[in-house]
Amino acid sequence: MHIPDGYLDLWIAALVGLASIAVLAIAVRRSAGALDGPRAPLLGVTAAAIFAAQMLNLPIPGGTSVHFVGGAFAAILLGPHLAALAMTAVVAIQALVFGDGGLVVLGGNVFSMAVVEVYVGYAVYRVVRPYHKPAAVFAAGWAGISVAALTAAIMLGASEAFAYEVTTVLAIMGGWHILLGIAEGAITLLAYEFVAETRPDLLADRSPTIDSRRLLRRGTAVVGGLVVLSPAFAWGAQQVNYTEPLEHAAATTGATAHAVRTLPSLLPDYGIAGVDPYVGTLVSGLVGATLVLVIGWLAGRPLIPDSEPR
Numbered sequence: 001m002h003i004p005d006g007y008l009d010l011w012i013a014a015l016v017g018l019a020s021i022a023v024l025a026i027a028v029r030r031s032a033g034a035l036d037g038p039r040a041p042l043l044g045v046t047a048a049a050i051f052a053a054q055m056l057n058l059p060i061p062g063g064t065s066v067h068f069v070g071g072a073f074a075a076i077l078l079g080p081h082l083a084a085l086a087m088t089a090v091v092a093i094q095a096l097v098f099g100d101g102g103l104v105v106l107g108g109n110v111f112s113m114a115v116v117e118v119y120v121g122y123a124v125y126r127v128v129r130p131y132h133k134p135a136a137v138f139a140a141g142w143a144g145i146s147v148a149a150l151t152a153a154i155m156l157g158a159s160e161a162f163a164y165e166v167t168t169v170l171a172i173m174g175g176w177h178i179l180l181g182i183a184e185g186a187i188t189l190l191a192y193e194f195v196a197e198t199r200p201d202l203l204a205d206r207s208p209t210i211d212s213r214r215l216l217r218r219g220t221a222v223v224g225g226l227v228v229l230s231p232a233f234a235w236g237a238q239q240v241n242y243t244e245p246l247e248h249a250a251a252t253t254g255a256t257a258h259a260v261r262t263l264p265s266l267l268p269d270y271g272i273a274g275v276d277p278y279v280g281t282l283v284s285g286l287v288g289a290t291l292v293l294v295i296g297w298l299a300g301r302p303l304i305p306d307s308e309p310r
Helices: 010-031 041-054 071-078 080-098 106-128 133-157 166-198 212-239 245-253 277-303
Strands: 058-060 064-066
Touching: 010 080, 010 106, 041 071, 041 080, 041 212, 041 277, 071 080, 071 106, 071 133, 071 166, 080 106, 080 277, 106 133, 133 166, 133 245, 166 245, 212 277
Parallel strands: none
Antiparallel strands: 058 064
């Protein structure tokens, strides 16, 4: 779902970029005091785990793949405002370091994955939760990713690169993600059940009593395990020559990206020139997860009330 540079008209990229900034400013203000000292590392650990999980592309026969996006899960775990900040850290590092999503259209990717997916997913969770909590978690994951994909499709279809074929792009991206959203909902539910069974104190609707050192230690172990698995998933994806639904839409509409000059990525496509691609994937995962962990942790520190120890 990551939109590359050149696919959005500049006015659309600017508009959704400003919308993202406005929503994130509100999220920061409303998150003030949402963390206590011991809970502060949770923002970074959650962001790093989602970054690592997104690297696990599961190939699907037919040439596409599915991977966990995690916006709804982050909202259920952290609350929507902190989740928006965590997902922004993930999307920003993916674009800045790995070229996964463009820099000019970074606001558009933040809007779809860190704003729409998070807040839609959380709203669905809150509406359904009084009736059936597991169904609410599943529905949050499915609805969050589906509406985020539809949002990205509208932005793309309304742009000159896609010849303004909004309905075609909506049908392709929306149709694929509504189906792939079933996997997102299932993984969201599995992740939620795992946390609820092992660390119920981490959930946003509980009163936490958290050992921050234990949280960082165990969180780092989980993130490390996901990163170690990423080369195997990269190999599997190559075996089916997978493409993203966005690429299907681009091929169908004959989309041609506009030339855009941006800064080169440090580790383009999660690889290192001249290094075995699977080793490059492993190194990229470790670098990215570490950066997201540190950024998330630093972002969480100012949200601790002034009376709390830092």
